[in-house]
Structure formats: C-alpha cells, structure tokens
Amino acid sequence: MAAVSFILAMLFRAGDVWSPENTDALIVGTAIFAGLSALVFFSLSLHKSIWRWSSTADQMAVARAATLAVFLxxxxxxMIGRLEGIGRSVPLIQWFVLVTLLSGSRFFYRWYISRQGGRSTFRQRTPVLLLGTGEGAAIYLHALDAIPGSAFYAVGMLCDRGELMGRSLNGVPVLGSAEDLDHVLVDLETHGIFAERLIVTKPLESLPAGLISRLGGIARRHGVDIDTLPDLLSLRLGGGGVIASADEPMPIGAPRWLEIKRLLDIITSAGLLLFTAPIALLAAFMVLVEMGNPVLFRQVRPGHGLRPFTLLKFRSMRSPRAADGRLLSDAERTGMVGRFLRRTRFDEIPQLVNILKGDMSFIGPRPLLPRDLADLPDGGWERARLRPGLTGWAQVNGGHQLTNPDKMALDLWYTRHASPWLDMKIILMTTRMVIFGEQVNQAAIDHARAWLRNQGATYEENSELDSHAVI
Structure with a gap:
C-alpha cells in the first residue's frame, strides 16, 4: 500500500505532463518509500493490530505511521536527488492516499466479517437500557455482538447531550436524556418492551450530583435494576488497584503548556530518529556482535495514568546466567559495548520511539517497575500525573548515585512544580551530566524532602527498595 500510494500520488500530480525525471523519481521513490514504510510500520507495531477489532486508537496509529513515513x-x-521529478504536492497526496488505503482496508475487512457473521437472534434475551453514549457504551455493544449466546440486548440509550437525540451507536438508538428515563420506560412498555436493567456506562464521578439516586427511584417503580459497566466487567479492584474506583482521585489533567510540550515531543523525537539513525544502526550492530539477539531490551512499565507501555532500550547486559547455569553479577554481564552505551546514553535511543508514540516525554519522572509502585503509599498515582521521561529532575541531580527515597522526593517535587522553565533547566543539566557524569546535588534533595514534609508526606519507609530498581 505504501508503494501504491507513492505511485498514485505521482500520477495524480503529473497528469498528462510526464518527463524522464518523473520516471526516475517514480522508480527510486517507490522502492525507498516502501522500505522506509516497512521500517516505520514495524517500529510502531502497526502490523500487530487485529483488523477485525480495529479501534479509534488503531486508526490514530495508522495516521501516525503514515505521517512519520512521509516525514522520513x-x-x-x-539528499538523494534534491526531489527532482517529485512535485511539491506529492507528499501531501501521498500521505492522504496511504492513510485512506490503510484505514479503508481495515474498515472494509470489519464490514466483510460482520456481514459473514450476521447478528444473533433476540429470542429469549433480556432487554437493557444504556446510560451514556461514549466509549464505555461502544465497548459494551461490541461485547454483545461478539458473544452470540449473550443473555442481553440493548433496546436504547440515554444521553447527557441534547444534540445526540435521534442518533444511534452500533444500531442502538438514543431514546432520550438521562432525565427522560421515566418517559422512555413508559414508551418502551407501550411497545411491549420491558427493560429489566439500566447499565451505567459512564464514570460515576462524571454524572451530576444526585442523578443516580433520582434514577434509582424511577427504576424501582418500573422494576428495573441498575448496574455499572466497571462492575459488570470486574474492572474495579479493592485496596487501591491500578484501575481506580469512582471515589478514587484520578491523575490531574494537563494544563495548556503540557499540550504544547507533547507537540514538541513529537516534532523533536521524529527529527532525532532521523538524525540518530546511523548511530542507532551502529549501536545495534555492536550489540549484535557482543551479545547476539535480541538487540532491543523490552520491559512493560506503568506510564501516564498508570497505563502500561513497553519500554525500549538497546541491550547493555548479557543473559543473567552463564552456560553452566551460574548466576552472573551485573559486572560480569556488562561488556565493553554495554558500558559504552550506558555511559554515552546511546542505549536509550530506541526510547525516541516511545516518545513519538506518546508513551513517554523527553522530560518527566523515569518509569518505575510495577513492584516499586506497589510499595508507594499512593500506589504511584502522584508520579503518574505526567508522562514518564527520558530524563528528569532526579536524573540530573544524582541519577544512579541517589537512594530510592531521594529519587522519589525529587520526582514528586517535579510533578508539582513542572514548568517550561524547569524543563529547559533540566535539558541544560542533562547535557552537562552526559559530558561530565552524574553529580549528586544535595541542596536539591534537601529542598525536595523539606517540601514533602510540608505536604505531610514522606517516603522514608520505602528505603528498603532495591537500589537498582529505579533506572
């Protein structure tokens, strides 16, 4: 599809006027764009999505992959031919055609599969109403379609926005607003449909105060039970689980400058991926020669809002066990290439992909291991207010030389004081750290600890954490 998109873009742009330069550009450009697209698609794991269940996130991934491929x-x-024979509008047409082909093929496949399977019968199934018309409702309706023997079917939805009246989601109509529950139930009963359940698909904290209690009175009069989607899907965990319950505080939303920061992350990471490509290829070759496959180290870590993501790095250590099964020390596992990559920070070049995808930012608290977050008093929610960073306040004030409580204090201080000026300072301090090495800044540590004490919080009790856990 990538190759076809460039060919079509050239044909659309050139029209009836075709020259030998166009032919040369078409041949060379098609091969190069196909190769670059393959590299980008595999790097962003575009090939791993299941087309039958492609979601909005999958379509956004398609747009990001197409954008990066054209950008490269x-x-x-x-550099090869100064774009001779390629019109100025070709990249834009090329991007549009590629997104259309990639997204359109997924939509067509979903439509074809749905036509093959058909809908299951409503006979002997319990009618239910849904409160909410967002992502939760879409998930529930897709789940009903995916299970032919489901005991329920949705007869209608209640919305919280008037402009959605008369619309439908996955074929289920919006019958009214939440305040219209009584009238909706009466109308359904008039047509011989007796809804037995009202399923709340929206987060409870997003509903107006007192709405659930008012709906509960109406539902009782009609013999309707009320359930919530998180309870039906067993998503709520007691004791501060990763998925918060309705009364637990969620991470605070980002101010405007963090949105600008995300845009800068995308532009800068895309540019650095192109600039560091020769270094990355050389580093990958060195790792392959010294340690063999795999070249990349992958580890799942909690990120922004405690959502898991796969952290990428070049391997800097060999297998933890020798050929005879003996457990090796870190010094024995780290060879010359590994030490060089760690000292120059070249091992973290693959994390530019994490930044481009939105898993990380250039600046923020370093992502911890899940077992470390479990030992924190708040389960790690405070640190998860911001995207984890390639570098951060703890790294530039001591890094690996710090104890875990010191790192926690510095990271928590940063999450509450993050600003463009502080980020610029961290960038300058990171440059100095790469050149001269890590240096402990005791004044910054003392300041962060004093701020924590003023906030009524302390992380001293977590000093027993492994010193190598936060990297």
Missing amino acids: FVPTMF
Missing part, C-alpha cells in the same frame, strides 16, 4: 521520505529523497 521527503528528506531522504532530497
């Missing part, structure tokens, strides 16, 4: 293609062709 244009400067590559400029």
Whole structure:
C-alpha cells in the first residue's frame, strides 16, 4: 500500500505532463518509500493490530505511521536527488492516499466479517437500557455482538447531550436524556418492551450530583435494576488497584503548556530518529556482535495514568546466567559495548520511539517497575500525573548515585512544580551530566524532602527498595 500510494500520488500530480525525471523519481521513490514504510510500520507495531477489532486508537496509529513515513521520505529523497521529478504536492497526496488505503482496508475487512457473521437472534434475551453514549457504551455493544449466546440486548440509550437525540451507536438508538428515563420506560412498555436493567456506562464521578439516586427511584417503580459497566466487567479492584474506583482521585489533567510540550515531543523525537539513525544502526550492530539477539531490551512499565507501555532500550547486559547455569553479577554481564552505551546514553535511543508514540516525554519522572509502585503509599498515582521521561529532575541531580527515597522526593517535587522553565533547566543539566557524569546535588534533595514534609508526606519507609530498581 505504501508503494501504491507513492505511485498514485505521482500520477495524480503529473497528469498528462510526464518527463524522464518523473520516471526516475517514480522508480527510486517507490522502492525507498516502501522500505522506509516497512521500517516505520514495524517500529510502531502497526502490523500487530487485529483488523477485525480495529479501534479509534488503531486508526490514530495508522495516521501516525503514515505521517512519520512521509516525514522520513521527503528528506531522504532530497539528499538523494534534491526531489527532482517529485512535485511539491506529492507528499501531501501521498500521505492522504496511504492513510485512506490503510484505514479503508481495515474498515472494509470489519464490514466483510460482520456481514459473514450476521447478528444473533433476540429470542429469549433480556432487554437493557444504556446510560451514556461514549466509549464505555461502544465497548459494551461490541461485547454483545461478539458473544452470540449473550443473555442481553440493548433496546436504547440515554444521553447527557441534547444534540445526540435521534442518533444511534452500533444500531442502538438514543431514546432520550438521562432525565427522560421515566418517559422512555413508559414508551418502551407501550411497545411491549420491558427493560429489566439500566447499565451505567459512564464514570460515576462524571454524572451530576444526585442523578443516580433520582434514577434509582424511577427504576424501582418500573422494576428495573441498575448496574455499572466497571462492575459488570470486574474492572474495579479493592485496596487501591491500578484501575481506580469512582471515589478514587484520578491523575490531574494537563494544563495548556503540557499540550504544547507533547507537540514538541513529537516534532523533536521524529527529527532525532532521523538524525540518530546511523548511530542507532551502529549501536545495534555492536550489540549484535557482543551479545547476539535480541538487540532491543523490552520491559512493560506503568506510564501516564498508570497505563502500561513497553519500554525500549538497546541491550547493555548479557543473559543473567552463564552456560553452566551460574548466576552472573551485573559486572560480569556488562561488556565493553554495554558500558559504552550506558555511559554515552546511546542505549536509550530506541526510547525516541516511545516518545513519538506518546508513551513517554523527553522530560518527566523515569518509569518505575510495577513492584516499586506497589510499595508507594499512593500506589504511584502522584508520579503518574505526567508522562514518564527520558530524563528528569532526579536524573540530573544524582541519577544512579541517589537512594530510592531521594529519587522519589525529587520526582514528586517535579510533578508539582513542572514548568517550561524547569524543563529547559533540566535539558541544560542533562547535557552537562552526559559530558561530565552524574553529580549528586544535595541542596536539591534537601529542598525536595523539606517540601514533602510540608505536604505531610514522606517516603522514608520505602528505603528498603532495591537500589537498582529505579533506572
């Protein structure tokens, strides 16, 4: 599809006027764009999505992959032939055609599969009403379609926005607002449909105060039970689980400058991926020679809002066991290449992909292991207010030389004081750290600890955590 998108873009742009330069650009550009697209698609794991269940997130991944592929293609062709034979509008047409092909093929496949399977019968199934027209409702309706023997079917939805009246989601109509529950139930009963359950698909904290109690009185009069989607799907855990219950505080939303920061992360990471490509290839070759496959180290860690993501790094250590089964020390596992990659921070180049995907930012608290977050008093919610960073306040004030309580104090201080000026300072301090090595800043540590004491919080009790756990 990538190759076809460039060919179609060239044909659309050139029209009836075709020259030998166009032919040369078409041949070379098609091969190069196909190769770059393959690299980008595999790097962003585009091939791993299941087309039958493609979601909005999958379509956004398609758009990101197409954008990065075209972004890398244009400067590559400029360096090869100064874009001779390629019209200025070709990259834009090329991007539009590629997104259309990638997204359209997924939509067509979903439509074809749905036509093959058909809908299951409503006979002997319990009618239910849904409160909410968002992502939760879409998930529940897809689940009903995916289970032919389901005991329920949705007869209608209640919305919280008037402009959705008369619309439908997955074929289920919006019958009224939440305040219209009594009238909706009466109308359904008039048509011989007796809804037995009202399923709340929206977060309870997003509903107006007192709404559930008012709906509960109406539901009792009609013999309707009220359930919530998290309870039906067993998503709520007691004792501060990763998925918060309705009365637990969620991470605070980002201010405007963090949205600008995310845009800068995308632009900068895309540019650095292109700039560091030769270094990355050399580093991958060195790792392959010294340690063999795999070249990349992958580890799942909690990220922004405690959502898990796969952290990427170049391997800097060999297998933890020798050929005879003996457990090796960290010094024995780290060879010359590994030490060089760690000292220069080249082992973290693959994390530019994490930043481009939105898993990480350039600046923020370093992502911890799940077992470390479980030992924190708040389960790690405070640190998860911001995206984890490639570098951060703890790294530039001592890094690996700090104890875990010191790192926690510095990270928590940063989450409450993050600003563009502090980020600029961290960038400058990171440059100094890479050149001169890590240096402990005791004044910054003392200041962060004093701030924590003023907030009524302390992380001293977690000093028993492994000193290598936060990396």
